[in-house]
Amino acid sequence: MRDFSLYAITGEAFHPGRDIAEVMEEAICGGVDMVQLRDKTSSKQQVLEKAYALKKVTDAYGVPLIINDHIDVALAVDADGVHVGQNDLPLADVRRIVGSEKIIGVSTHALSEAIAAEKGGANYIGVGPIFPTNSKVDVVAPVTTAYIREVVQHVNIPFVAIGGINVENVAEVISAGAKRISVISAIAGAKDVKAATSALKAALKGARTP
């Protein structure tokens, strides 16, 4: 898996009336180096259509596309990988379905889950929610940056901090040991998506190499 640092997750509710592929293209132009299609409400066909639209954009820019939850859609559009939560299919089944080449990301909220995901063959894990969030990424209490420090010590696969991260608090996340962040609202909810992404990427870089 190619490394990444700024991972944008789609959040269409944050940009009513604007096209998901157009918004993610702006995000990529602003510095996003991995994109996840996350859609918990649309029909399967609608998710497939969005996935095809996003794939065109991510392919054009050479950015990996990950599909949340809908493994069938990921296979249909030949996405780079899938992201699953703790309540989705077990990791071993997901790996059997997608094969050895696809990226599998797993949301984790505690060290036991992180270690299980690593042992189970996840390519990266999500670590969060770090801060309270309005995007309802997960219905669990914030794990704070303390969880980042635990993961740094005990987990060897790449991890991405997620949950309420924005340009204001990204330095705190990085100083706790994260190298990669994932956001929904900080990008999808921005008035100027490209500018907000650039600012976030700059803050991320600044914090990584102080």
Place this chain on the structure above:
Amino acid sequence: MRDFSLYAITGEAFHPGRDIAEVMEEAICGGVDMVQLRDKTSSKQQVLEKAYALKKVTDAYGVPLIINDHIDVALAVDADGVHVGQNDLPLADVRRIVGSEKIIGVSTHALSEAIAAEKGGANYIGVGPIFPTNSKVDVVAPVTTAYIREVVQHVNIPFVAIGGINVENVAEVISAGAKRISVISAIAGAKDVKAATSALKAALKGARTP
């Protein structure tokens, strides 16, 4: 695809408290020669668990297992195929996901859908609902046996009549040209599943070879 004549679709609501794999095993012992796991309400993990349980039974008896809707689950348990409706993923995408070896069945309610499914590479189609049904197989009006006659004339792939078929009316379905029937409640809802299945199979055979 091996031919079949009595295709049982699971309907757990019809046998509260009874295990789905146990009920389907009785159905197979009664004469069912293809089984479909249909579950529109459970979580993905629950569907996966049921699929694994059913796969053990269908493998033991050498009966094909088809998974409705959950293509990822079908791949995970290496089921024999998938069944999709008109509102699921497009057939071309389903074929790309499951590969050339898996059976793909498609529900159809009109000749245009039947012909499109045949052209699109479906291995069989569902034709119905023939009669009114309580199983809510599809939220469309009964197509009556007139649709069976149309399909017999214009479609070459195997088709299975579905919707409100039981031991009383199966002869009417067969005389319209159907060779295969699919049922939910007539089997899953029976007090004695094996006996009801045997009776249905006998009626089916009797109607096929008068």
